[in-house]
Amino acid sequence: xxxxxxxxxxxxxxxxxxxxxxxxxxxxxxxxxxxxxxxxxxxxxxxxxxxxxxxxxxxxxxxxxxxxxxxxxxxxxxxxxxxxxxxxxxxxxxxxxxxxxxxxxxxxxxxxxxxxxxxxxxxxxxxxxxxxxxxxxxxxxxxxxxxxxxxxxxxxxxxxxxxxxxxxxxxxxxxxxxxxxxxxxxxxxxxxxxxxxxxxxxxxxxxxxxxxxxxxxxxxxxxxxxxxxxxxxxxxxxxxxxxxxxxxxxxxxxxxxxxxxxxxxxxxxxxxx
Amino acid sequence: xxxxxxxxxxxxxxxxxxxxxxxxxxxxxxxxxxxxxxxxxxxxxxxxxxxxxxxxxxxxxxxxxxxxxxxxxxxxxxxxxxxxxxxxxxxxxxxxxxxxxxxxxxxxxxxxxxxxxxxxxxxxxxxxxxxxxxxxxxxxxxxxxxxxxxxxxxxxxxxxxxxxxxxxxxxxxxxxxxxxxxxxxxxxxxxxxxxxxxxxxxxxxxxxxxxxxxxxxxxxxxxxxxxxxxxxxxxxx
Numbered sequence: 001x002x003x004x005x006x007x008x009x010x011x012x013x014x015x016x017x018x019x020x021x022x023x024x025x026x027x028x029x030x031x032x033x034x035x036x037x038x039x040x041x042x043x044x045x046x047x048x049x050x051x052x053x054x055x056x057x058x059x060x061x062x063x064x065x066x067x068x069x070x071x072x073x074x075x076x077x078x079x080x081x082x083x084x085x086x087x088x089x090x091x092x093x094x095x096x097x098x099x100x101x102x103x104x105x106x107x108x109x110x111x112x113x114x115x116x117x118x119x120x121x122x123x124x125x126x127x128x129x130x131x132x133x134x135x136x137x138x139x140x141x142x143x144x145x146x147x148x149x150x151x152x153x154x155x156x157x158x159x160x161x162x163x164x165x166x167x168x169x170x171x172x173x174x175x176x177x178x179x180x181x182x183x184x185x186x187x188x189x190x191x192x193x194x195x196x197x198x199x200x201x202x203x204x205x206x207x208x209x210x211x212x213x214x215x216x217x218x219x220x221x222x223x224x225x226x227x228x229x230x231x232x233x234x235x236x237x238x239x240x241x242x243x244x245x246x247x248x249x250x251x252x253x254x255x256x257x258x259x260x261x262x263x264x265x266x267x268x269x270x271x272x273x
Numbered sequence: 274x275x276x277x278x279x280x281x282x283x284x285x286x287x288x289x290x291x292x293x294x295x296x297x298x299x300x301x302x303x304x305x306x307x308x309x310x311x312x313x314x315x316x317x318x319x320x321x322x323x324x325x326x327x328x329x330x331x332x333x334x335x336x337x338x339x340x341x342x343x344x345x346x347x348x349x350x351x352x353x354x355x356x357x358x359x360x361x362x363x364x365x366x367x368x369x370x371x372x373x374x375x376x377x378x379x380x381x382x383x384x385x386x387x388x389x390x391x392x393x394x395x396x397x398x399x400x401x402x403x404x405x406x407x408x409x410x411x412x413x414x415x416x417x418x419x420x421x422x423x424x425x426x427x428x429x430x431x432x433x434x435x436x437x438x439x440x441x442x443x444x445x446x447x448x449x450x451x452x453x454x455x456x457x458x459x460x461x462x463x464x465x466x467x468x469x470x471x472x473x474x475x476x477x478x479x480x481x482x483x484x485x486x487x488x489x490x491x492x493x494x495x496x497x498x499x500x501x502x503x504x505x506x507x508x509x510x
Contacts, residue, residue, distance in 0.1 A: 155377045161367060165359060170367075173370060222360070
């Protein structure tokens with residue numbers, strides 16, 4: 001039955017892109033969870049929603065070219081304010097994220113020419129069908145960005161570990177901590193914009209943090225946690241996509257549901273070991 | 274020539290001055306304890322020496338072939354580290370980041386250095402263990418080994434025994450004393466004045482308006498030192 005579906009190119013595209021996005025998003029998930037940055041992902045995804053709305057209003061044809069820079073810029077801004085004092089950072093994230101969501105929805109309501117407004121909003125938030133409507137160009141863009149993210153992660157793996165474990169120490173021994181934090185923020189922004197196609201902007205955080213949290217339950221070294229989280233994320237995304245194609249369920253929420261099931265399974269493994 | 278010379282330092286945040294007119298120097302092989310009440314600026318001073326924040330005024334000069342980043346640092350543990358999924362070896366290796374520059378991976382010499390320092394701290398058998406499953410004293414040893422991967426010359430320790438029980442505390446002091454004997458210069462923030470005057474060669478006492486810098490013997494003889502030592506003895510008894 002699945003083979004039947006695989007004959008359609010849009011299904012193959014969706015599977016390829018979904019796998020790549022899941023892989024990328026899980027890699028930095030470990031760092032984000034450990035640095036207590038989980039919320040930044042959430043905030044940025046709302047920013048991406050707002051930017052998407054603006055792009056729609058301005059009739060920008062390839063909205064990724066607009067959404068990407070805006071989200072990256074916000075990631076940098078959030079990191080800058082977050083560094084000085086903790087509370088201010090939290091408030092800044094909440095402010096930007098809710099603000100972007102509200103303005104985005106407002107703009108869509110005021111200027112949208114679409115007849116099915118709530119359907120559009122819903123698909124942007126939950127990514128219902130966009131993964132199945134990807135063009136070949138978007139698949140290539142996605143693939144290229146994913147490869148860049150993976151290569152960057154491997155090259156900077158040791159540095160990301162050092163900075164995640166102990167920022168103060170790394171700074172003291174001369175590591176460019178701020179540069180790496182910036183790199184992490186930019187990569188996260190890129191991943192979020194990519195992942196919007198797959199799961200929609202409300203569910204992106206789940207894609208980033210669930211595999212990392214599951215892996216951290218069971219594994220004890222940073223490397224094994226990272227590898228497990230990447231593998232888990234890919235398996236969950238593939239399972240979720242196949243289930244949703246066969247069962248006709250929304251892609252994003254199905255993937256997240258699989259992630260949740262795996263998290264519960266890993267928690268049980270930890271308990272009963 | 275001194276390893277570190279601080280001249281007329283003023284420390285603090287923005288316009289709020291915590292410490293000023295602070296001058297002292299640390300020579301190779303010294304064991305300096307920084308003592309003083311809570312909030313007197315001990316940690317701020319250490320962060321400034323590490324280059325984590327800028328002094329409001331004055332200067333810190335490194336000499337004797339020391340470069341500013343050639344220090345090992347044992348910070349106070351953060352909440353993040355307590356449940357961090359990493360092996361002992363991964364953490365100790367990260368101390369070698371001081372030498373790798375832009376190179377993405379560790380080379381053989383750096384891996385050997387990490388093993389050597391693990392063994393030096395008596396943690397060789399724990400290299401594959403998970404950091405969060407170790408006891409407080411073992412975690413401190415791991416972080417010390419990491420600091421030793423970053424430097425052979427100078428260690429800055431921020432209250433290395435806080436939260437440790439008396440037996441482990443004594444072991445920790447013995448370990449630090451041994452490192453000092455092997456030629457590592459020690460600068461340590463301490464709340465434990467009794468241990469400070471017992472192990473250190475020099476004392477820097479910082480506090481509201483009164484600072485003292487000198488050898489332990491001079492400190493014992495000074496009015497400030499006398500009062501502080503007696504006060505701590507009274508509390509401890």
